[in-house]
Amino acid sequence: MNASRRTALFSVAASAALALSLTACQSGEGTKADGAPVAQDTASATASAPAAGTSTDTGTTTGTGTAVGTAHKTGAGSSAAKKGTAATPLCRAQDVKVSSERQDGPPYTHIILTARNTSGHRCEMAGFPHIQFLESHKQDVSSVAKSKPAAPTVLNPGDPAYAMVKLSDGGVDEDNEVVTAFQLILQGDSTVIAVDSSAGGGLAVDPAKTLTGYWTTELRNGADDF
Structure with a gap:
């Protein structure tokens, strides 16, 4: 077999192997060869979870603790939550x-x-x-x-x-x-x-x-x- 024919056959075999590899990846994505699930990437899982100590409550609080609005709380609380109580009643x-x-x-x-x-x-x-x-x-x-x-x-x-x-x-x-x-x-x-x-x-x-x-x-x- 001459050199040019051997080179052509080698190229065809390599292309077939690559195609089989890609097909296996697409059909079994997210699993091992034996069917067991593959663990998520550690960095991705950490990024998607809320940071420790961070509030995800959607609502500011008033002085009576009633939730209003749809804004995230801050560590210091909203200024409205700190305002005073009911006015002094009139003397009767x-x-x-x-x-x-x-x-x-x-x-x-x-x-x-x-x-x-x-x-x-x-x-x-x-x-x-x-x-x-x-x-x-x-x-x-x-x-x-x-x-x-x-x-x-x-x-x-x-x-x-x-x-x-x-x-x-x-x-x-x-x-x-x-x-x-x-x-x-x-x-x-x-x-x-x-x-x-x-x-x-x-x-x-x-x-x-x-x-x-x-x-x-x-x-x-x-x-x-x-």
Whole structure:
């Protein structure tokens, strides 16, 4: 057999062997020759699994722990989860005991209202007392804007709030009426609070001159002078 024929036969045999090898790989991919499964590549398996300690939870949490949205958590948590709890409730009539005391005098032109938190929880004395001194004058006593405190008047159990109230310009006036009791309501509550003012013979009130300050944790010079 000449050299060129031997070379041709060798090429044909090599091509046939390669074809058989490829056919065996395609038909038995992922198995050994004896049919046993082939283990996955270690690097590929590690890459497809979540890293240790990584959260895959799909939802940020609120302050109450309720899942919302579809964002992955971070180690520090979302800013929304850190925000505060419910706002302090308004003080209601059942939460406080209100009393009045004459201020300066005589003549007594002002009183100080004191509302003490007798409940077992914090509450806010919002705005000013809505006062009616006389049955013949149903409108509320006007408030003085400059007495409004810069921060909310929040009371812990046992704490007092104060409001300065003007009765008249002083002196004897035919428009003054003696008041031995009056009523008020708190902002956000329609319950009527009756206040006894009979001590010392009552209060001389001029309905045209009355004014009230806002509730505050302390009386302040200037802001409560009116």
